[in-house]
Amino acid sequence: xxxxxxxxxxxxxxxxxxxxxxxxxxxxxxxxxxxxxxxxxxxxxxxxxxxxxxxxxxxxxxxxxxxxxxxxxxxxxxxxxxxxxxxxxxxxxxxxxxxxxxxxxxxxxxxxxxxxxxxxxxxxxxxxxxxxxxxxxxxxxxxxxxxxxxxxxxxxxxxxxxxxxxxxxxxxxxxxxxxxxxxxxxxxxxxxxxxxxxxxxxxxxxxxxxxxxxxxxxxxxxxxxxxxxxxxxxxxxxxxxxxxxxxxxxxxxxxxxxxxxxxxxxxxxxxxxxxxxxxxxxxxxxxxxxxxxxxxxxxxxxxxxxxxxxxxxxxxxxxxxxxxxxxxxxxxxxxxxxxxxxxxxxxxxxxxxxxxxxxxxxxxxxxxxxxxxxxxxxxxxxxxxxxxxxxxxxxxxxxxxxxxxxxxxxxxxxxxxxxxxxxxxxxxxxxxxxxxxxxxxxxxxxxxxxxxxxxxxxxxxxxxxxxxxxxxxxxxxxxxxxxxxxxxxxxxxxxxxxxxxxxxxxxxxxxxxxxxxxxxxxxxxxxxxxxxxxxxxxxxxxxxxxxxxxxxxxxxxxxxxxxxxxxxxxxxxxxxxxxxxxxxxxxxxxxxxxxxxxxxxxxxxxxxxxxxxxxxxxxxxxxxxxxxxxxxxxxxxxxxxxxxxxxxxxxxxxxxxxxxxxxxxxxxxxxxxxxxxxxxxxxxxxxxxxxxxxxxxxxxxxxxxxxxxxxxxxxxxxxxxxxxxxxxxxxxxxxxxxxxxxxxxxxxxxxxxxxxxxxxxxxxxxxxxxxxxxxxxxxxxxxxxxxxxxxxxxxxxxxxxxxxxxxxxxxxxxxxxxxxxxxxxxxxxxxxxxxxxxxxxxxxxxxxxxxxxxxxxxxxxxxxxxxxxxxxxxxxxxxxxxxxxxxxxxxxxxxxxxxxxxxxxxxxxxxxxxxxxxxxxxxxxxxxxxxxxxxxxxxxxxxxxxxxxxxx
Numbered sequence: 001x002x003x004x005x006x007x008x009x010x011x012x013x014x015x016x017x018x019x020x021x022x023x024x025x026x027x028x029x030x031x032x033x034x035x036x037x038x039x040x041x042x043x044x045x046x047x048x049x050x051x052x053x054x055x056x057x058x059x060x061x062x063x064x065x066x067x068x069x070x071x072x073x074x075x076x077x078x079x080x081x082x083x084x085x086x087x088x089x090x091x092x093x094x095x096x097x098x099x100x101x102x103x104x105x106x107x108x109x110x111x112x113x114x115x116x117x118x119x120x121x122x123x124x125x126x127x128x129x130x131x132x133x134x135x136x137x138x139x140x141x142x143x144x145x146x147x148x149x150x151x152x153x154x155x156x157x158x159x160x161x162x163x164x165x166x167x168x169x170x171x172x173x174x175x176x177x178x179x180x181x182x183x184x185x186x187x188x189x190x191x192x193x194x195x196x197x198x199x200x201x202x203x204x205x206x207x208x209x210x211x212x213x214x215x216x217x218x219x220x221x222x223x224x225x226x227x228x229x230x231x232x233x234x235x236x237x238x239x240x241x242x243x244x245x246x247x248x249x250x251x252x253x254x255x256x257x258x259x260x261x262x263x264x265x266x267x268x269x270x271x272x273x274x275x276x277x278x279x280x281x282x283x284x285x286x287x288x289x290x291x292x293x294x295x296x297x298x299x300x301x302x303x304x305x306x307x308x309x310x311x312x313x314x315x316x317x318x319x320x321x322x323x324x325x326x327x328x329x330x331x332x333x334x335x336x337x338x339x340x341x342x343x344x345x346x347x348x349x350x351x352x353x354x355x356x357x358x359x360x361x362x363x364x365x366x367x368x369x370x371x372x373x374x375x376x377x378x379x380x381x382x383x384x385x386x387x388x389x390x391x392x393x394x395x396x397x398x399x400x401x402x403x404x405x406x407x408x409x410x411x412x413x414x415x416x417x418x419x420x421x422x423x424x425x426x427x428x429x430x431x432x433x434x435x436x437x438x439x440x441x442x443x444x445x446x447x448x449x450x451x452x453x454x455x456x457x458x459x460x461x462x463x464x465x466x467x468x469x470x471x472x473x474x475x476x477x478x479x480x481x482x483x484x485x486x487x488x489x490x491x492x493x494x495x496x497x498x499x500x501x502x503x504x505x506x507x508x509x510x511x512x513x514x515x516x517x518x519x520x521x522x523x524x525x526x527x528x529x530x531x532x533x534x535x536x537x538x539x540x541x542x543x544x545x546x547x548x549x550x551x552x553x554x555x556x557x558x559x560x561x562x563x564x565x566x567x568x569x570x571x572x573x574x575x576x577x578x579x580x581x582x583x584x585x586x587x588x589x590x591x592x593x594x595x596x597x598x599x600x601x602x603x604x605x606x607x608x609x610x611x612x613x614x615x616x617x618x619x620x621x622x623x624x625x626x627x628x629x630x631x632x633x634x635x636x637x638x639x640x641x642x643x644x645x646x647x648x649x650x651x652x653x654x655x656x657x658x659x660x661x662x663x664x665x666x667x668x669x670x671x672x673x674x675x676x677x678x679x680x681x682x683x684x685x686x687x688x689x690x691x692x693x694x695x696x697x698x699x700x701x702x703x704x705x706x707x708x709x710x711x712x713x714x715x716x717x718x719x720x721x722x723x724x725x726x727x728x729x730x731x732x733x734x735x736x737x738x739x740x741x742x743x744x745x746x747x748x749x750x751x752x753x754x755x756x757x758x759x760x761x762x763x764x765x766x767x768x769x770x771x772x773x774x775x776x777x778x779x780x781x782x783x784x785x786x787x788x789x790x791x792x793x794x795x796x797x798x799x800x801x802x803x804x805x806x807x808x809x810x811x812x813x814x815x816x817x818x819x820x821x822x823x824x825x826x827x828x829x830x831x832x833x834x835x836x837x838x839x840x841x842x843x844x845x846x847x848x849x850x851x852x853x854x855x856x857x858x859x860x861x862x863x864x865x866x867x868x869x870x871x872x873x874x875x876x877x878x879x880x881x882x883x884x885x886x887x888x889x890x891x892x893x894x895x896x897x898x899x900x901x902x903x904x905x906x907x908x909x910x911x912x913x914x915x916x917x918x919x920x921x922x923x924x925x926x927x928x929x930x931x932x933x934x935x936x937x938x939x940x941x942x943x944x945x946x947x948x949x950x951x952x
Contacts, residue, residue: 001809004737005744005945007674009784009805010667011734012772012944014722016782017081019842020049023656029076030657031664032721033069034105034707036543038257039650040249041066042657045073047247048192052779053850053931056191056213058165060198060248063533065258066542067194068101071161074192075137076106080723083158084134089182090163092141097512098163099139100485107721110137114144126151142167146181157189162212165193169205171212172221183212198246203229206242213245216853216927219860226867227860241856244849257650261518262547263540265575266410267565268521270403271556276315279391280558283311283318286384288604293332293381294325305600306347309429312561313524314400314437317430319392321347326385333378350431400553401440404523407551408446408501411519420546423495423517425502427535429524434503437523441501450501451494453512457487466490475700475718488512506531515543521551527564527596532574550575559609563616564599665708666806668722674737675730680704688717691726699726739945740815746951747810757800758807761951766790767820768801769946773832775839777937778846783835787828788949795827810952820946836939843937850931858924865916869909876902 018024026045030037040061048057048070061067075086088098088110095112102108111117111132121128125148132138133155145152162168162182171179191213199205207224210217218224218241228238251260272280286292287304295303310317328343408424415422428434431454438452452459457466466483469490473479479486495502496516506526517539526532540548552575555561568574602615669687679693688705704720721727748758768788775781786801796804879899886892 001747001812002670002674003744003809003813004674004734005739005742005813005947006805006808007671007734008737008739008944009770010671011731011737012784014664014667014671015731015735016772016784017780019781020052020779021046021842023653023660025049026073026077026657027660027664028080028722029073029106031661031668031708032076032080032106032723033073034107034719035069037654037657037661038066038069038254039654039657040254040257041070041073042653043650044070044247044249045077048074049077051846051849053846053934054190054214054245055188056160056193056245058193058195058198058209058213058246060195060246062249062251063196064260064537064541065249065251065254067196068098068163069105071163071192071194072102072106072108075102075159075161076108076723078159079108079137085155085158086161087133087138087140087152087155087157087159088161088163089140089142089145090161091167092143094163095139095141096485096488099482100488102137103485104489107719107723108137109135110139112139113148114141126154129155142178142182145185146178149181149185152185153187157186160186160189160191161194162191163194165209165212166195166197166205168212169208172204172208179208179212187215198248203238206238206246210245216857217241217245219857220864222867223860223864226863241853244853254650257654258542260542261540261544263536263575264414264547264549265569266407266414266549266551267554268403268407268410268551269554269556270400272399273395273397275391275395276397276399277557279315279388279395280311282391283307283388284603286388288607293329293378294385302597303347304604305596308600308603309524309527310432312555313428313430314433315392315395315398316436317432319389320350320432322385322389322392324350326382326389329378329382329385332373333375333382398440400523400555401437403553404437404441404521405444407521407553411521411549411551414549415519415546418518418546418549420518421516422500423502424500424519424521425495425504425514425517425539426521426523427504427506429506429526431505433524434505437503441503446501449499450503451491451499453488453491453495453502453504455505457484457491462487462491465494469493475702512538513541513543514538515541515545518544518546518548519551520548521553523553525552525561525565525568527599529568529574529595532568536574560599560603560606560612560616563612567616567620661708664722665706668727669706671734672720672727672730675733694726696725696729699724699729741819741946741948742813742815743948743950744813745810746804746807746949748807748951750810751807755803755806758803758951761790761796761800761804763951764790765948765950766794766796767824767946768796768804768949769820769824769828770801770944771828771832772942772944773835774940774942775836775937776940777839777843778934781839784944785828785831785835787824787831789821789824789827804949804951807951813947816948818948820948824946832941836937840937847931851928854924854927854931858920861920862917865913865920869906869913872902872906872909876906 014028016024018027023042023046026042026049029045030042044059044061044067048059059067059070061070071088075088078084078086090098099110099112102110113129113132118125118128121131123131129138129148129151140148168176168179168182170176171183174180193209193212195209198209204221204224207218207221228235251258287295287307295307307318307321310321324343324346404426411424412422415424426437428437434452434454438450441450451465452461466487470479470486478489491502492512492514495514502514502517520536520539522532522535526535536548536550552565554565598619602612602619606612606615665687669684672689673682676689676691676695679695680689680691682689686705688703690703691699691701694701700718703717704726705717707719707721718724722731746758748755748762751758766789768786771785771787773783773785775783786796786798788796788801788804790796876899879895879902883892883895883899886895
């Protein structure tokens with residue numbers, strides 16, 4: 001029998017806020033997460049929570065190790081602890097992925113905040129934010145967060161997560177607009193920075209990232225350069241300082257826990273017909289013109305790049321775009337105003353192209369002057385476009401589409417060989433090509449076997465699938481209420497359960513996990529290596545059980561296409577091996593769009609094969625220069641720590657986490673059973689129950705199942721978590737359970753497992769009390785403290801009492817008027833005092849770490865001031881040497897004048913250095929005093945219950 005005493009103890013265990021250096025601190029988020037337990041992720045999350053005095057950490061695991069999960073664990077733990085002012089800042093393309101990961105894996109509500117979302121509220125940005133903050137996790141893009149900086153700074157955020165933080169590596173520079181705005185917006189707030197490439201081109205990038213976290217981690221830029229870059233550099237000192245806030249795990253360190261499959265590449269060549277090739281060449285020559293009305297001058301190269309990609313995709317795709325361009329020119333001819341920016345928006349929207357085109361390049365060229373209106377030239381250009389359109393529509397054969405049928409046969413045969421599911425995702429860069437391929441494949445044996453996926457997902461088939469999915473999951477928590485997110489989920493479920501083929505635009509390369517699919521076709525191969533890796537990463541990721549086969553299409557009549565594939569294969573190593581592209585290589589591409597433009601430039605300017613060959617060789621030489629082996633070695637020395645103890649520490653941490661989660665599952669199940677008696681029917685075998693009488697409006701009738709504890713047998717069951725409204729209600733009921741002094745008979749004789757410490761107490765009896773100690777100083781920590789005595793005076797330890805309360809009772813508790821012995825309370829006070837002493841000692845250690853950081857910051861600042869004086873002295877010495885070598889009196893006089901000025905500067909610097917030293921030391925002491933004040937602690941003790949016990 002689970003008594004109110006059991007329930008109160010379990011509920012307090014489940015809601016206690018534990019010390020940050022213990023796996024117990026993460027127990028609530030680990031239990032609620034629908035993710036596998038990976039020890040390196042637990043380790044990273046604990047690192048982020050370790051020191052409450054820190055303003056943040058940098059998590060820099062290699063690509064593919066789940067930094068999103070690490071940050072989400074910390075977010076989930078904050079949510080469980082009711083610290084819910086949480087914000088994520090990331091590239092715009094990752095916003096949906098974050099929202100989906102939080103919803104699916106952690107059941108955390110989030111809202112993507114952009115201009116449209118705020119407009120829908122009808123409120124100002126600050127008022128709209130105030131509606132969301134604390135109720136949902138706010139997700140913002142970099143540019144929009146910078147735009148809202150003045151509104152964000154007013155919110156006392158509990159945690160800020162900044163994803164792809166390497167994009168802010170120059171945040172320390174005054175000219176870095178977004179970096180400076182985010183520093184201002186989140187100054188003093190606790191942060192987690194995520195990046196796989198913390199060091200790409202210079203050690204100064206580490207300095208730039210550190211300023212985002214905490215301006216007191218290092219001194220100023222000059223001091224950092226002097227200490228760690230100029231001369232030999234003090235790598236040992238830098239490594240020691242980085243170790244306090246930066247953590248990096250390598251893939252080779254976790255192979256014991258994480259199984260990675262391989263990538264295998266196949267090439268599907270196609271040889272265009274003479275008519276297809278002639279049309280391609282004709283449009284290519286048209287695009288190479290320096291001036292034309294068809295390509296808006298303001299965004300000429302960008303529009304040309306889009307046209308090239310569509311031309312390579314399909315005649316169907318380029319025809320639609322040529323028709324749009326022709327209409328624009330016709331409107332100009334008829335005197336209608338033309339908006340080049342909105343035209344580019346139209347191209348991107350109609351073909352569902354990458355949003356990066358609009359985000360990264362609002363204005364391509366400084367000049368905004370168009371060509372002067374020449375009506376005859378305009379008519380000729382329209383006629384030329386008409387000719388292209390007629391030739392495209394007259395093509396009888398689509399060689400590339402025919403090659404797709406062969407590619408699918410080869411790919412599915414490979415899946416059968418690997419015993420992998422018969423599933424393939426086909427990526428195209430054009431929504432028009434997507435529509436065309438859907439019709440083509442349906443007519444060639446794949447009708448009712450395919451589904452399309454795009455940015456909007458609002459086509460007729462997608463809508464039917466979505467409506468069916470809503471009916472199937474009505475009342476379940478798979479339905480988020482966001483039509484955009486739910487449509488994506490419905491289509492992915494349909495692909496997993498029914499379809500063989502998904503044809504996707506670039507939208508599916510973002511925020512979609514397709515571990516159940518091991519075959520990928522790049523019908524259109526992006527020129528951006530980061531995009532290619534992102535596509536493959538949808539399938540080749542943690543959880544994939546099979547080798548992933550990637551099929552790339554290759555136009556055999558286009559040498560530039562061949563060189564692009566060669567570059568992506570050999571230089572970027574995207575298509576083979578266990579890990580694919582290394583983050584060192586991908587991270588050094590400053591911008592994927594810039595890289596695409598370099599390739600587009602080759603297509604635009606190189607007409608002969610030898611020119612193409614030479615241009616690609618030059619691009620490859622530049623890449624080899626960028627990938628600096630010495631810098632890679634420096635990164636390894638600074639932030640890649642590996643020793644014999646790592647594996648053992650991770651293994652022990654995993655064992656500890658698993659044992660803790662097993663206990664949480666038992667406690668939560670028991671609390672739920674206690675709270676819902678008479679309201680639900682319980683299925684203990686599957687850790688599930690059917691709720692018949694909901695106690696709160698937000699809990700619906702139906703089947704619920706613990707997210708951990710039992711095999712998921714019913715996909716329609718509601719996932720039951722600690723942070724589910726029903727779970728929170730059950731915990732509240734248990735916390736408020738009535739627990740007067742009573743006698744409990746623990747029924748060990750019927751306990752299913754052996755508990756040595758409890759077996760020794762059979763037929764024994766005594767007294768027990770449970771107290772809850774809350775300690776607040778740098779952080780708030782809670783301890784449950786058991787104190788127990790046997791009737792013969794033997795003291796029972798904490799573990800023995802915890803085990804005792806793992807045993808059910810044989811009968812209902814009955815109240816006692818008898819009071820416990822005075823020694824019980826005395827023992828309790830001694831245990832409470834011991835816990836307080838340990839807490840004080842731990843806080844003192846954290847305080848000393850922060851104090852040492854501030855001492856080093858002050859030393860850095862003083863070094864910088866002294867360095868300026870040394871530089872002036874060196875210049876004076878040089879001027880004196882030059883003066884002695886002067887060839888004329890005039891030259892000597894000029895040097896002497898400059899020397900006098902430098903000597904005045906030197907005298908002023910000598911006077912200022914003392915003032916600067918006083919100022920820095922005063923600032924340091926003020927910061928340390930503020931830390932010292934935070935050390936002052938408060939303690940609060942709550943007596944939960946006292947019982948007399950008997951073991952039978």
